[in-house]
Amino acid sequence: MYQMKWALLMVAAIAVVGCTKKEAPAPAAEEAAAVEKEKAPVAAVEPIVPLPSSVEVDMDKVLLGRSLYHDTMLSGDGTVACVTCHSLDHGGAEPRKTSKGIGGQMGPINSPTVLNSGYNFVQFWDGRAKDLQEQAAGPVANPIEMGADWDKVVKRLKKNKEYAATFAKLYDDGVTQANTTDAIAEYEKSLITPSRFDKFLLGDQNAISDAEKQGYATFKEVGCTACHTGINVGGTMFQKMGLVKDYFAGRGTPLTEADMGRFNVSKNPAEKHFFKVPSLRNIELTPPYLHDGSQSTLESTVKIMGTYQLGRDLTDAQVNGIVSFLKSLTGELPAHARPGS
Ligand code: HEC
Numbered sequence: 353m354y355q356m357k358w359a360l361l362m363v364a365a366i367a368v369v370g371c372t373k374k375e376a377p378a379p380a381a382e383e384a385a386a387v388e389k390e391k392a393p394v395a396a397v398e399p400i401v402p403l404p405s406s407v408e409v410d411m412d413k414v415l416l417g418r419s420l421y422h423d424t425m426l427s428g429d430g431t432v433a434c435v436t437c438h439s440l441d442h443g444g445a446e447p448r449k450t451s452k453g454i455g456g457q458m459g460p461i462n463s464p465t466v467l468n469s470g471y472n473f474v475q476f477w478d479g480r481a482k483d484l485q486e487q488a489a490g491p492v493a494n495p496i497e498m499g500a501d502w503d504k505v506v507k508r509l510k511k512n513k514e515y516a517a518t519f520a521k522l523y524d525d526g527v528t529q530a531n532t533t534d535a536i537a538e539y540e541k542s543l544i545t546p547s548r549f550d551k552f553l554l555g556d557q558n559a560i561s562d563a564e565k566q567g568y569a570t571f572k573e574v575g576c577t578a579c580h581t582g583i584n585v586g587g588t589m590f591q592k593m594g595l596v597k598d599y600f601a602g603r604g605t606p607l608t609e610a611d612m613g614r615f616n617v618s619k620n621p622a623e624k625h626f627f628k629v630p631s632l633r634n635i636e637l638t639p640p641y642l643h644d645g646s647q648s649t650l651e652s653t654v655k656i657m658g659t660y661q662l663g664r665d666l667t668d669a670q671v672n673g674i675v676s677f678l679k680s681l682t683g684e685l686p687a688h689a690r691p692g693s
């Protein structure tokens with residue numbers, strides 16, 4: 353958005369400068385023409401940006417990170433790993449309304465996917481971590497997630513001969529908290545999932561069906577791309593849940609602290625119920641939906657978006673079209689991250 357606005361402003365500025373040089377200028381018309389000329393390519397740019405087919409990562413760190421991601425040694429009682437709540441069989445998220453951590457404790461919020469999460473502008477629903485490395489420190493020490501103490505985790509990893517040797521090979525200072533979260537973050541960065549829709553964006557008209565194309569057109573027409581935009585079809589901004597109508601009044605269950613969203617971080621009353629707009633990549637694989645895990649189907653979730661975010665009562669045909677488009681965003685994991693690899 354910013355880039356587009358800047359581009360248009362620049363065009364306007366260039367047009368003005370251009371005009372002042374002319375002998376007999378017709379400023380308004382020329383300016384408009386220049387803006388018009390530039391507008392076409394800008395408008396032709398799709399709101400969704402294709403994923404690259406691969407990313408540059410340090411593969412040794414990725415493989416160390418993969419082990420750590422799957423290792424219950426990172427939890428206080430040895431029962432929970434990152435993968436427990438971010439299953440690669442479930443689109444990098446969990447098949448539960450809200451998370452279940454150590455001792456069977458239920459968390460307050462639904463776990464978002466880790467897939468493509470490196471492209472999100474901040475991490476967590478409320479954006480309280482600036483990047484993946486900072487994020488990874490959180491769950492380990494969170495008493496109801498992994499309930500561990502970083503000092504103890506580092507000691508345990510150091511005692512493990514294999515880990516100690518691998519860390520020593522990859523990091524000058526061996527096993528530390530920072531190196532552990534660095535390796536996990538490197539693994540997560542590698543979890544990108546190019547899809548049929550990316551092929552379509554890159555010019556392969558046959559990569560998606562007519563129904564999916566139609567659904568994509570509807571997705572843009574009704575305004576979903578005002579928020580779900582960019583490389584992750586989301587993950588570029590905070591937005592209010594219930595922008596045009598009170599979602600929480602409509603939901604019918606008591607308000608929770610987690611429902612406050614960004615407000616919990618900023619304490620700014622204007623940011624009550626603001627959440628990071630989630631990525632819609634692999635959304636087919638990650639029910640239940642929304643931060644509260646209240647929706648079990650994509651259809652009902654899309655309808656809710658229409659009502660509360662856009663003030664539109666979407667027809668069944670529109671909803672079904674959008675859902676078929678969303679399914680074209682289901683991608684493929686890189687080989688080193690496929691279940692069983
Ligand atoms: C007990 C379940 C649980 C465990 C274990 C867990 N997570 Fe999470 N994860 C969550 C929940 C719930 C959230 C959302 C919390 C929030 O936004 O307040 C989350 C958020 C995230 C996010 C942010 C994604 C985004 O789009 O904002 C990433 C990345 C992530 N977790 C990675 C990890 C890693 C790495 C580990 C292991 C070190 C881990 N998680 C362990 C439940 C869990």
Ligand code: HEC
Nearest residue numbers: 576579591593595627629630641642643653654657658661
């Ligand atoms: C004003 C911004 C905005 C608009 C417009 C918008 N969304 Fe959303 N969308 C959000 C936010 C914020 C969330 C997270 C809300 C929550 O979890 O409570 C969300 C969540 C979702 C989810 C659930 C994601 C998940 O991981 O659980 C889907 C699916 C979705 N939106 C699809 C759409 C579709 C389809 C449209 C158009 C009909 C749309 N959205 C329009 C902001 C928006």
